[in-house]
Amino acid sequence: MHTPPPSLRQTADLLYRDHHQWLRGWLSHKVGCTHQGADLAQDTFVRVLGSHELGRLDEPRAFLMTLAQRVLYSFWRRRNLENAWLEALAQQPENYAPSAEDYALVRDAIETLDRLLGDLPLRARKAFLMNRLEDMTHVEIARSLGVSLATIERDIKLAFTHCYLASLDAIPNGITEAPSSTRP
Structure with missing residues (x-):
C-alpha cells in the first residue's frame, strides 16, 4: 500500500x-x-x-x-x-530625550525601511541610505564607495523605484486613484 x-x-x-x-x-x-x-x-x-x-x-x-x-x-x-x-x-543636547512613543515610531520606521530595502543589492541600499539619511550628494557617495557617478545614480534610481513599487503593493485592491473632490 x-x-x-x-x-x-x-x-x-x-x-x-x-x-x-x-x-x-x-x-x-x-x-x-x-x-x-x-x-x-x-x-x-x-x-x-x-x-x-x-x-x-x-x-x-x-x-x-x-x-x-x-x-x-x-x-x-x-x-x-x-x-x-x-x-x-x-x-x-543633553536635555533632549525622545519619548517612548517617538522611540517606537523610529524603530517601526527602521524596520519598514529595512523591509523595503532588504531585497536591493548592498551597494544600492548603501547609496540610497547615504543620500537620504546622511544627506550626501551623488558625487560624495560615488567617491566614498569608489564607483562612478553614473553607477550611483543608477543605484539610487533603482532604490527609489523599488520603494515606489513597494508602496503600490501596499495600496488596497480597488483603489486606483485619489478620491475626487466633493465640491459643487
Whole structure:
C-alpha cells in the first residue's frame, strides 16, 4: 500500500521538532544571546511556514540555515540602523530625550525601511541610505564607495523605484486613484 506524502503542516511540525533546538543554539551563538537566538529561531520558522520549498526538502538543515542566515542579516541590518540612530541621538543636547512613543515610531520606521530595502543589492541600499539619511550628494557617495557617478545614480534610481513599487503593493485592491473632490 502506498503511503501519501506528509502534508506541509506535518513537514513543518517535523522540521520544528527535529531541528529547532539545534537552530536556536546556532543562532544564539551567532548573536551572543540565548533570548535573541530564540527569537531569531522563531522568525526563521515563520519563514519556513511561508516557504514554497517546504514540500520538497532534501537537506532540511541546509534549508533552515539559508532561511536563518537571511533572518540574521535582517537582524544585523536593523541593529546597525538602530545603533546609527542612537549615535545621532547621543549628539543631541543633553536635555533632549525622545519619548517612548517617538522611540517606537523610529524603530517601526527602521524596520519598514529595512523591509523595503532588504531585497536591493548592498551597494544600492548603501547609496540610497547615504543620500537620504546622511544627506550626501551623488558625487560624495560615488567617491566614498569608489564607483562612478553614473553607477550611483543608477543605484539610487533603482532604490527609489523599488520603494515606489513597494508602496503600490501596499495600496488596497480597488483603489486606483485619489478620491475626487466633493465640491459643487
